[in-house]
Amino acid sequence: MSRSLRVHPQHIETVRLAYRKARFSRQKELANELEMSLATVSKFFNGKPVDWDYFEKICDRLGLIPDEISLDGNNKDVSEINKITIEHSWQDSKPVSLYVNRPPIEERCFETLVQPGSLIRIKGSGLTGKTLLATELLKRALERGYQTAYLNLHLASDTEFESLDQFLKWFCLSVSDSLDLPNRLEDHWSERFSSQHNCRKYFEDLLVQAQRPIVLCIDETDRIFPHQKMAADFLSWLRGVHELAKIQELWQNLRIVLVHSTEVYVPLNIHSSPFNVGVPIELKDFDIKQVQDFARRQSVSLNEAEIRYLMSLVGGHPNLVGTAFDALKLMPVQSLKGLLQHAVTSSGIYRDHLEHLWRMISLHADLRDAVAKMINASQPVKLLPEPIRGLQSLGLIKSTGNYAMPRCELYRRYFQERLVESQAPAAGVMP
């Protein structure tokens, strides 16, 4: 009895096409919407076995017919089973030349990265280009002759979060895999010692093997926050090994980049928190100079007034700006004004993105209430920490402490209309 299915190699392109048509900004959005892990979605697009339930759900969302594209999940090569590969999100990688610099952030990061035992924390709302920055840093590190490891916690399946031991094993394995070093878990994992200790020994071994600095980038660190006890243990561990660099040369070769989008709400003592040391980088939306630079790189010619007009609607939201540029490139005749005229409606260029956000907040009443509270206020409003985190990771808000406001005018107007719309039928039922 087969409980898992996978996409037939012949149809990989079909499903990727369907994904592009669905116009998600990234796979994580699809995963969030279907309430499954990114690991699952990633497996799906890479033709790896996926649980039958999930397979159907994904097909359903992408308008695919499971029977036509599936292959029995159990018919897999032995070589494939043994090798755990962390897929680089294939659709996220953009041509490097398109990367928009945000001085002095890049320089500051890189300066830090070459310091022994350094730690960088990149924080920013959803869709601000955190991963792009991290990728850029890794690229530069590689050029300098460092080893690099990129780890996206969303690619860990739910089972990895069942115990600290399991998670740390996955962590170690993923890192050595990413470094193209052999799996030597068997040699280093002993019941005799604590998981943290085992993990430390494993890393010591990695550092010895590498013989040069290793840049370890942990993306989507937020994923572990809900598992509070485990998060506290893991993050303390990270802080602990960071401190080791102060007295042990070997550990000075480990450079850590932590990427997260929400406030850290794991109760941690400051002495055991990695979020209280190192260099913090807060990624904000583009300013006008950066948008101009972006336009130049995308070969979109807009004058300053036009850019200001664009930004009055979407601010410096890199993704929204990018979408506008893409549209302008495809339809050069269309003026920006024309393009944005219907932006807020369900026929505009942002419809898929906005629809996705709407679906996400519709799934969670507390998010919806928070949005409703926010869109009608001219000032930032005070919200509970949980919805703030949820909206932060969706990239929907700008926030300071417990106060938040919509990230851009587009969001405010869109949700104003949607919320009114969604309330209308309820009123209509009344006699």
Next chain:
Amino acid sequence: MSMYQVGGSLPANFSRYVKRQADEDLYEQVKNHEYCYVLNARQMGKSSLRVQTMKRLRADGVVCAEVDITRIGGENSGQWFNSFVDELISSFKLTNRFDQQAWWERCDSLTPSYRLSLFIKEILLREVTQPIVIFIDEIDSVLDLSFKDDLFALIRACYNQRADNPELKRLTFVLLGTATPNELIRDDTIYTPFNIGKAIDLQGFRLAEAKPLAQGLQKKTDNPREVLRQILWWSRGQPFLTQKLCQLVELGERIPAGEEQTRIAKLVKLRVIRNWESQDNPQHLRTIRGRLLSDAALSVQWLTIYQQILQEGSIEANNSSEQMDLRISGLVVQREGRLWVYNPIYRCVFNKNWVDEQLSQQRPYADNLRAWKGSNCQDKSQLLQGQTLREAQTWADDKRLSADDYEFLNASFRWEADQIVAEARSEAQLQEQQAKAAEAKATEADQQFETAQRQLLQIKQRLAEEEQRVAKVEQRVAQEERKAQTAEHKAKRWTTIGSGAIVASALLGTFAAISGESANKAIQQQKAAEQKTKDVEERTTQLTTKLGEVRKDLHYQKVEFSNQKVEFSNQISQQGQQLNNAQNQKEQAQKQEQKARKQAQNIKHNLRIASISLEQNKENLADIWGISRSVSLMSRKRYTESLSELERLLEKNPQNNFAWVAKGFAYYEMEQYEEALKCYEAALRINLNDALALSQRGNTLFKLGNLEAAISSYDQAIKIDQNYAEAWNDKGVAWFTLGNIEKAVESYKRAIEINPDYSEAWYNQGIALVHIGAIEKAIESYDRATNINPDYADAWIRRGLALSSLGIERIDEAIDSYDEALKANENRFDALYFRGLALYRKGETQAAIESFERAIAINPNYASAWHARGVVLSWIKQYEAAIESFERATDINPNYADAWSSRGDALLRQEPTENLLLLPVTTVVPGNSLSNQRPYPVVIERPRPMIIRDTERIERALDSYNRAIAINPMHAGALYGRGNALFRLGRTEEAIASYNQALQLNRNYDRAWYGLGNAQFRLGLTEEALASYSRATDINPKYIGAWYNRGVTLLKLERYGDALESANRAIELNPEMGVAIRLREEILRHIGRTEDVNVPEQ
């Protein structure tokens, strides 16, 4: 890159490290092999100090290792200590210096901490020959670990063993962390290393020390020294803030000469203080805030102390744990014996507004408190009441609050108490009014009832009169009828005579032909007769008419009467109904009156208590709060906490006698009676007239066994407060215990008089009454107790016992009573036990067993129930199960003589028909003349299918009896049983001795007499046997076996007449007793009354 590092420890080669006094202190101490500890607030540079010191020590050839507790982790102490050891192995680079595999395997059987100890002594000190220092950082992280004491003990041991093992002198530990020594050192100071080590005082940067920091400022100022001075003014050398400010200057605008002070102030205000919550990166101020608000129990106190420091600039340091907590938070610092806010930045961030807001968030009544204080403690409307006050009390219960809080809460309590008293007063008045109204209503109802009753009586009288009248009329009718009947009868007779006369005259007429004269006469006679007939007929007609009239009259009268009767009966039923109503009303009114009275009384009672406690506490009003808190703790059985609370109160005011009483009460509850007594005496020294203290002292003396003193103490209490029902009751208990039941009953009566709803007093009275044999009265008393409190299981049980002591007729009531007890508390296994006994007496053996088993299910160690279960099982002949049950009882209580004895009985399978004598009978030869047959004895075995002579079993029974007798040499039942066992074993002489022992204890022991008789008979002591059997039958005339055996004995003695009587008695008691019938045949045969003998067939 910045030249400064904000947060986290500095790398060893950090060039701008600021050396402080602590650097020298730690280095020197460690060089001298002293154990050291650095306990200080967060972000004071502890870890940097460690890193630097390690670097210096290494340069000196000292081998150092650092263990960061947060890094170790682990699911259990095994993994934890193993990881600790492994950290040391790699830190000291010992990985390949010994056979790890073998070493670990050897360690597997050792306790985790011992592995570490072994590692230090066997490996570390052997492999490393230089001086060794182990730094343990973040030591406060161990506070959460259950095995932290193991670690401390080990470190301590390493120090202590230096004398025996000089090698250990090479090893030094340095502990660093953020905790107060109090937190780390618990009660057992033996195990802690914190009193052998040297404390290293870590202070902020001084200007002279901070020179290295000036370097980075040069880019932005011409006068780095002045800028640094300004920075240090703001930070007071706090390392984190100093680094942060330096960095801000370094990354900021250039500072023109002369503007240092204003620029730095601006910088601090804009970049640190304003919006500090969002600017606080890396986290520093938020950590202080978090620590201040971390403990719901202590935060208010911390905040209040801090508030005081803020207001007064500084306060005197007293090393209290709260002050230590504040210091370890880093917020305040001790200088010259006083506590100060550490620096101006903290003072600006954690300012008055902030503290006020935090306090108001912490305290549920912050606004009220502020307003009340604002009104100079006058505005009573701000005080808490009712639910809010209860909530505040609950909230405050486990906290240490400020004086303001306590003052406010006390005032609230006082205010509430005043109000309660006032309310109770008006309530009592109201209730009294209601009682009066109810009384009036009751009187009215009473009158109505009487009127109705009178009316009914009148109607009944009239009805009786009418009935009499009707009876009279009926009588008359009867008379008339009789008259009429007589008349008719007469008339008939005359008619007959008349016709006779005619016949006669006809005959005469024939003769008249012969003689005319006589014919004439005849005709005359005939005429006269005819005339007479006519007359009679006429009268008859008249009478009939009259009768008809009378009848008619009677009919009318009857109709009238029946009409009247209907009316009367209607009236009667109406009146009856009215009467009923009146009765009901009367009862209701009475009930209401009673209720109202009771309520009024209760309220008066409460009022009295309230005013007494108010009165008593007038002087100590300020302590009401503390006392109520301690009492509330007591009610939750947290006596130790309660005691410390009270001690706190007494320390403040040793004259608070109520606190003394409460303290005494706590000790009393903790069963420390001597201590309790001291407290009560102390209370009485303050106020000799404290009735509560007196009565409590009585209770304590009672517990200490000094009953007379207890009674005199109660008497004193009663003298002060005549209506002190509890004291009366307790006095009763004391008298009862002394054996003076009369005085006890008297005391209870007084208690009940004062408070008719005092269920305990009723209950106690019941017990006393049972004691003097007034069972019915006792039952009444229990009834009252259970009426008042239907959940009073003890009273229900006692009631059941009293009822069952009245014999089998009341046993059902007893069972009901036990059932009620169980309803009140289903876990009362004793109730189940007594219930089982009652059921057994009723003969409901299965139900009884069930009841015992329920008792056992609740309390498996309830030996009595096991025993009783065994007895019932024996009764229904389930001997094996019974034996098991007895053995459970003796397992639980090896000194349970009854159980041992009963076990013996069950092993013997003793039955009432046991040991009937063998009967000498005549064989019957068919065809022979019976009268000539000489009797000769033939043994007829009596049927005993159950009995197999099982010597081993009887021996066991004998053992069992001997156990019982060893425990209780006066155990008649066991002595008797032992007699039976010995008898069965053929040890007849010993059996006789045992029976005699039993009989010495109980001359009326019928079965022992019987057994004795059997033994004597067996030894040929026939006369003695006869005497014994006779005693048995005298005592118990229904004792069949004794009658039978007596008969046999008499037969043997050839006293046939007496023998026959005995045999007849046995047959009378059991007409189907075969052996007895045969005995009678035999006796009759001897007497020769063959006609009574049934000839057996064949």
